[in-house]
Amino acid sequence: MANVDLNGAIRGLVAAEVERALEPYRLMLDRLASVIGAKPERAAPGRAPKAGAAPRRGPKPARAGKGDASKFQEGQAVRYRQGRGEFEATVLAIDTERNVVTVERAKDGKKVERPAAKIY
Numbered sequence: 205m206a207n208v209d210l211n212g213a214i215r216g217l218v219a220a221e222v223e224r225a226l227e228p229y230r231l232m233l234d235r236l237a238s239v240i241g242a243k244p245e246r247a248a249p250g251r252a253p254k255a256g257a258a259p260r261r262g263p264k265p266a267r268a269g270k271g272d273a274s275k276f277q278e279g280q281a282v283r284y285r286q287g288r289g290e291f292e293a294t295v296l297a298i299d300t301e302r303n304v305v306t307v308e309r310a311k312d313g314k315k316v317e318r319p320a321a322k323i324y
Contacts, residue, residue, distance in 0.1 A: 282295055
């Protein structure tokens with residue numbers, strides 16, 4: 205049995221059909237292309253367009269930090285989020301350089317460091 209590239213064959217058929225469908229509008233499309241300064245590109249008849257490499261993703265841009273640890277005061281009663289829960293707590297210490305607040309959970313007295321964005 206012959207090895208047939210179905211993907212390439214289908215792409216070729218679709219490209220040919222698109223060319224046939226656009227043929228009545230070709231003159232108008234060429235004029236529009238010349239107005240905007242683009243050169244009309246035509247694929248060879250019956251030939252599938254060559255697939256290019258996928259664009260590479262760059263690193264994610266740095267986001268502005270959420271929350272501000274300096275807005276809290278020691279001894280202040282706050283609520284914070286952790287996982288799916290919310291807890292009431294008291295602020296024990298504030299680290300503005302790392303933007304982290306150390307709080308003591310009211311329910312069990314556990315000391316926890318949380319990012320300022322998670323505390324309100």
